[in-house]
Amino acid sequence: MLNKLIKLNNIKNILIISDTHQRLYNELHNEIKKQISNADLVIHCGDITSENVIKGIKKNANQSIIVHGNSDPKEIRESLPNKKTFQINDITFGVIHPYWGGPPPIDYELILNHFKNIKPQYILFGHTHDSHLEVYKGVTFINPGQGYSEFIIPASYCLIKINKNELSIKITKILN
Helix, strand or coil: CCCCEEEECCCCCCECCCCCCCCCCCHCCCHHHHHHHCCCCCCCCCCCHHHHHHEEEECCCCCCCCCCCCCCCHHHHHHHCCCCEECCCCCCEEEEEECCCCCCCCCCHHHHCCCCCCCEEEEECCCCCCCCEECCEEEEEEEEECCECCCCEEEEEEEEEEEECCEEEEEEECCC
16 A cells, blocks of 8 residues: 555644454453543554454544554555555654564664655554663664553553643553
8 A cells, every 4th residue: 555644633642552453342451441532543553453452443433543563463454555655734754563573672764764755753663562762873663562461461552742842652551
């Protein structure tokens, strides 16, 4: 699918989630569902694994951008892009699920190569199930972590608040 830059307006709160790996939207953590309803824009960085979850996000979110991941079935991979770029004010974002990346350390250079034509200031990505925020070559990489709790690993999400061209970024681990 062709990756065009989408320009969005009136976005002040962005929710970023990834790697939800649930069969049903209702199986998502209640805190994540609450954040989906409250955000101006919901970004899912892949590994949704279910059409039901996609439909639930689209139904409950004000706006959404969703890319597919390596664990998504063929139908989802064929219906969703593998990456997306968008702009809010003068800030450019890229969204991708770098399934070739394996566990940390992340190959940021390889991810950047997927955004050669449109150079984002922020890249939102999943796959590793490990939440983190890191700057590499002037680009801020944000991984919200996994969107479900498993054993001792909590679910997590990221909220970005935008005030003109100023961003505040917070990754939250859901401890219950």
